[in-house]
Ligand SMILES: Nc1ccn([C@@H]2O[C@H](COP(=O)(O)OP(=O)(O)OP(=O)(O)O)[C@@H](O)[C@H]2O)c(=O)n1
């Protein structure tokens with residue numbers, strides 16, 4: 221049953237963090253690369269742990285992970301950990317299956333590799349439950365002309381970009397429905413690269429919630445300096461906001 225939009229929404233963040241970061245080529249999992257004054261996953265967890273609308277954070281870790289316990293966030297009272305799986309969907313499902321809450325809860329799934337998540341985006345997604353009780357995802361409309369490539373590297377065709385969006389995370393759904401649909405979709409051999417894919421497989425049409433362009437996924441080496449710039453810009457903006465608030469209170 222979908223939790224009522226009017227009830228206090230018990231919301232758990234799920235952070236798939238069991239990947240090895242092959243495309244980054246760092247020699248260790250990219251979520252433990254330095255970003256600003258933290259690791260990438262440390263930035264991500266701080267943003268989730270500090271949001272008042274998130275009641276707990278379940279992190280799915282690689283079975284051979286030796287880094288997580290060294291993080292300052294590892295001992296936070298709101299943090300739980302599980303062992304992830306072979307694919308991202310398996311890691312998300314492992315986290316969902318670990319939930320012991322008796323009441324219906326919402327799962328807000330966010331990639332560890334998206335460290336620039338802004339509280340404004342979390343606010344907007346949480347608020348979307350009244351509009352999209354079936355669940356919704358943060359996303360960004362495609363801005364560029366889209367091309368499909370041929371195997372030889374030439375353009376095969378231009379793809380119509382009308383109503384095309386980039387799926388981001390967090391993606392938020394009723395936890396039980398999400399678990400059931402990931403389990404059934406993957407068992408049926410469906411390609412499940414995000415939570416919405418599993419819900420769509422079950423005939424659900426999740427909502428699209430426009431998100432910030434700085435919510436990038438750190439995937440390749442050239443994503444890291446960009447994430448650094450976004451983290452610095454957000455920090456300076458937050459400092460300016462704090463100053464303005466202090467000035468207005470004087
Ligand atoms: N079996 C997996 C694979 C990925 N992830 C997580 O899913 C998020 C998005 O995946 P991606 O950016 O592809 O990370 P990696 O799988 O580590 O990257 P690569 O594909 O380059 O190995 C990451 O936070 C990653 O840790 C996971 O929890 N379990």
Ligand SMILES: C[C@](O)(CO)[C@H](O)COP(=O)(O)O
Nearest residue numbers: 308331387388389413414437
């Ligand atoms: C979930 C996701 O970030 C939405 O864009 C994306 O599908 C993750 O893909 P990846 O290949 O696991 O990084």
